[in-house]
Amino acid sequence: MSTLTILLAIARKEFIDHLRNGWIIAVGLAFAIFSLLITFVGFGFTGSVGIGQEQSTLFSLINLVIYLVPLLGLLLSYDGIAGEHERGTLDLLRSYPFNTTLLLYGKWLGLFLVLTATLIVGLTAPAAISIYSGHTLQAWTLLLITSVWIGAIFISIAIMFSVLILDRGKLIAIAIGIWLLFVVLFDLGVIGILVATEGDVPMGLVNLLFYLNPAALYRLLSIDLMMDDAMITQLGLMGQIPPTPALFAAITAWTIIPAAIAGWRISTLGK
Amino acid sequence: MPQRRIINHGQGGGVILSLSRIRKGFPGKEVLKSIDLQVAPGQLVALVGNNGQGKTTLMKLVLGLLAPDAGKILINGKTVAATRTTSQKALFGYLPETTAFYPNLTGQETLNYLSSLKQGEHSRVAEALAIVGLQHAAKQRVKTYSKGMKQRLGLAQALLGDPKLLLLDEPTNGLDPSGIHEFYQILEQLKGEGVAILMSSHLLAEIEPRSDALALLKDGIISAYGTVAELINDAELPSIIKFQKGQNYNQQALDQILQQHTTEKRYIEQTETFVLSCHPSHKQALLLALLTTDNLVAKLIVNDPGLEELFLQLNSGLKIT
Numbered sequence: 346m347s348t349l350t351i352l353l354a355i356a357r358k359e360f361i362d363h364l365r366n367g368w369i370i371a372v373g374l375a376f377a378i379f380s381l382l383i384t385f386v387g388f389g390f391t392g393s394v395g396i397g398q399e400q401s402t403l404f405s406l407i408n409l410v411i412y413l414v415p416l417l418g419l420l421l422s423y424d425g426i427a428g429e430h431e432r433g434t435l436d437l438l439r440s441y442p443f444n445t446t447l448l449l450y451g452k453w454l455g456l457f458l459v460l461t462a463t464l465i466v467g468l469t470a471p472a473a474i475s476i477y478s479g480h481t482l483q484a485w486t487l488l489l490i491t492s493v494w495i496g497a498i499f500i501s502i503a504i505m506f507s508v509l510i511l512d513r514g515k516l517i518a519i520a521i522g523i524w525l526l527f528v529v530l531f532d533l534g535v536i537g538i539l540v541a542t543e544g545d546v547p548m549g550l551v552n553l554l555f556y557l558n559p560a561a562l563y564r565l566l567s568i569d570l571m572m573d574d575a576m577i578t579q580l581g582l583m584g585q586i587p588p589t590p591a592l593f594a595a596i597t598a599w600t601i602i603p604a605a606i607a608g609w610r611i612s613t614l615g616k
Numbered sequence: 617m618p619q620r621r622i623i624n625h626g627q628g629g630g631v632i633l634s635l636s637r638i639r640k641g642f643p644g645k646e647v648l649k650s651i652d653l654q655v656a657p658g659q660l661v662a663l664v665g666n667n668g669q670g671k672t673t674l675m676k677l678v679l680g681l682l683a684p685d686a687g688k689i690l691i692n693g694k695t696v697a698a699t700r701t702t703s704q705k706a707l708f709g710y711l712p713e714t715t716a717f718y719p720n721l722t723g724q725e726t727l728n729y730l731s732s733l734k735q736g737e738h739s740r741v742a743e744a745l746a747i748v749g750l751q752h753a754a755k756q757r758v759k760t761y762s763k764g765m766k767q768r769l770g771l772a773q774a775l776l777g778d779p780k781l782l783l784l785d786e787p788t789n790g791l792d793p794s795g796i797h798e799f800y801q802i803l804e805q806l807k808g809e810g811v812a813i814l815m816s817s818h819l820l821a822e823i824e825p826r827s828d829a830l831a832l833l834k835d836g837i838i839s840a841y842g843t844v845a846e847l848i849n850d851a852e853l854p855s856i857i858k859f860q861k862g863q864n865y866n867q868q869a870l871d872q873i874l875q876q877h878t879t880e881k882r883y884i885e886q887t888e889t890f891v892l893s894c895h896p897s898h899k900q901a902l903l904l905a906l907l908t909t910d911n912l913v914a915k916l917i918v919n920d921p922g923l924e925e926l927f928l929q930l931n932s933g934l935k936i937t
Contacts, residue, residue: 441705
């Protein structure tokens with residue numbers, strides 16, 4: 346009873362804090378504006394403005410999620426533990442009669458709920474309009490779930506660095522660096538390798554590189570789950586996407602391993 | 617010479633906290649070299665020392681937030697490992713030196729949250745708020761609190777869960793005079809209930825009348841330990857006697873008295889005041905001689921040494937004259 350009570354109390358406090366500081370509403374509305382624009386404009390190659398084809402709209406939204414949600418997860422969480430440290434409450438809470446790892450996982454849960462609420466705020470309006478126009482609820486539900494999951498991965502990564510570094514000044518730079526690395530530079534690097542070798546790179550190596558980047562994994566998993574064969578072919582990915590269980594295993598590992606490292610570190614602080 | 621006394625005049629007997637030869641260093645600096653200290657139920661032990669002498673480090677070692685490099689920590693007579701168990705942590709109430717809390721929560725929500733983490737009853741939150749005089753601001757967000765109110769909130773959270781050992785790091789920082797008075801009233805009540813208190817402070821005038829024992833941290837050891845009276849007595853600090861010339865002032869008579877009591881004198885012309893620095897063993901006889909010589913002196917004031925003088929002498933070797 347007590348472990349769950351403590352976990353939920355920490356998560357609840359985290360959620361209330363972000364609700365009151367306006368994060369959920371402000372970021373959720375900004376996300377909603379981008380999503381609505383994409384929903385109305387559709388994807389470039391549909392060639393028309395208005396509610397686009399479901400597949401092309403979803404593909405555009407997947408790309409929006411890849412650019413924005415990792416950044417949201419990182420900015421939301423980079424000071425999760427470092428903020429407690431600088432506020433003076435980390436030592437206080439570590440002196441309290443509960444296992445300190447609960448602080449970390451309660452915080453993770455709270456931040457996860459904050460991000461989920463933000464994405465619900467951000468995706469509800471475009472989803473409602475799309476579904477009213479004939480798109481399926483299932484596709485939007487999948488989009489929400491996978492978006493929350495990619496966010497959860499970057500929450501885990503940010504929390505890990507937060508407890509390892511404990512310095513908000515450095516952490517904001519690290520957060521932006523991680524985003525640039527995984528979201529912007531990684532793709533450019535892979536394209537660079539392919540161009541430099543004129544495509545003569547074993548597919549196994551390319552896949553291995555994708556496993557090293559959670560954003561790339563998310564893109565592949567989302568395409569695998571939400572796109573039909575015609576769209577996958579159009580994207581040139583037919584036969585190139587790793588097996589779905591392998592993608593699930595990889596993004597699960599990306600979610601759990603950083604959080605586990607953070608849990609280990611917080612339990613050994615000061616030792 | 618370092619003075620070591622084990623004082624146990626608290627209620628309930630026994631010792632709740634015992635530190636034995638504790639050593640703790642950080643890269644490039646050994647902060648604590650060998651610390652021996654005991655705190656008994658109902659006792660307030662004040663940790664004093666200059667900045668950087670290791671007062672906060674010592675508290676963190678007790679709480680298990682840091683691990684000692686060597687030495688033993690005993691809680692309720694049992695040696696504890698580097699990591700505190702939940703039941704050991706439940707004995708503590710801790711007020712860190714600076715705690716900002718959560719600006720978007722109200723005082724009551726903050727305590728409800730912290731009470732949940734201490735697995736306490738929320739019904740005790742109102743009581744804790746009332747004890748520290750914050751019930752009027754319970755529904756206000758913490759970001760609207762003054763520094764003193766945050767400090768009261770900090771004390772309130774330390775009281776949650778009925779701690780048996782309070783560790784208070786500079787607890788009266790930011791409190792106004794009435795707040796300080798109320799704060800010590802709360803501590804008196806807690807002492808009466810058998811709570812042991814280990815407190816650090818720079819405000820010597822506050823601590824002097826309220827602490828049961830004083831531990832001076834200097835150069836990594838407790839260089840002095842005892843009641844304020846005992847330490848002042850041991851240190852043989854001089855009393856300062858000031859007076860002006862009486863109607864029958866006579867230089868020769870005064871010099872004769874001072875010679876008998878081997879006492880040095882200074883004369884401050886601006887205020888026409890003599891200042892004597894008198895060894896404690898001579899004070900009574902000297903005063904008797906000065907006061908019984910007809911109108912030799914006027915407006916005589918005796919300043920007995922206090923904690924501040926003791927601190928300066930023990931800490932820096934400065935003699936108060």
